[in-house]
Amino acid sequence: MDKYEWLLFLHMSGAFLLVGGIVVAWTFGIAAVRRELPSEIALLMRLTGAAAAAIGIGMITTLVFGLWLVSYLDFYKWTDGWILAALIMWLVAGPLGGAGGKRDKETRLLAQRLAAEGDTPSAELRARVRDPIALSLNVASSLLALAILVLMIWKPGAGG
């Protein structure tokens, strides 16, 4: 394997961790909305933490090796529109996902406390797992990640 192949593999590995992590987070998030027992919601929200770690590692890895690829390849430039657009979306998606994740963490802590205090269904927890603000933040960051993937494949204006 030459340097280009290594860089592309590591860049793609970051993308797999990022999008795969988003799929895991949504899977557990949707499952949590359908549950009532705090202990079950707490388990799902705790496992979502592993997805959040994968998303974070994926975001950093895609950026580092993506920028390395651009500097290594002559036919792409930092100023290419699709690269700039992807970087802007990356910069916006991170804080949005982070804010959504912070609210999800508060929901997990509430679920864990309720599970320890008798594990009975709670209207407050039910409302928290359906939090429209967290949902909006997570939807927005996920759509931005999807848009970045679209840009990476179509590369509009790259002439490839």
Added chain:
Amino acid sequence: MIAALRLDSWDFPLFVHVLGAMALFGGVGAILLLSLAGQRMPEQAVFARRTAFVTLLAVVWPAYVVMRVGAQWIFDKEDLDPDMPTWISTGIVVGDGGALVLIALTVLGWLALRRKPSVARYFAGLAGVYLVALVVAWWAMTAKPGA
């Protein structure tokens, strides 16, 4: 380099294939996490097994179909020599073999849920092995050894 020089007509099939593969990776990761959690927390084992099985049916299988359809679409567009490159062979082995693995996971998941809970450890083990196979496949698909 190949990705940079590929034909425009490949973009949508490639998007379908890559998105399906990433969702498949995430879905298998989710069922592995749930299976391991079920093993470590016996009081949550039934819930974890049930959620893993539902995830297998609702996320993993659809993602596999999307990935495989995208792969076949690209394959049909390519003008391949009779001697297939190693990286495509690897992808085909993991891709087509994946159907057998998912059938086995479906049977094991159902058995663990309905008949024999002890089977859950084989479900977790097979999900882990398949996750590693998917990593090998994406390495072969991106690094393209022998291309």
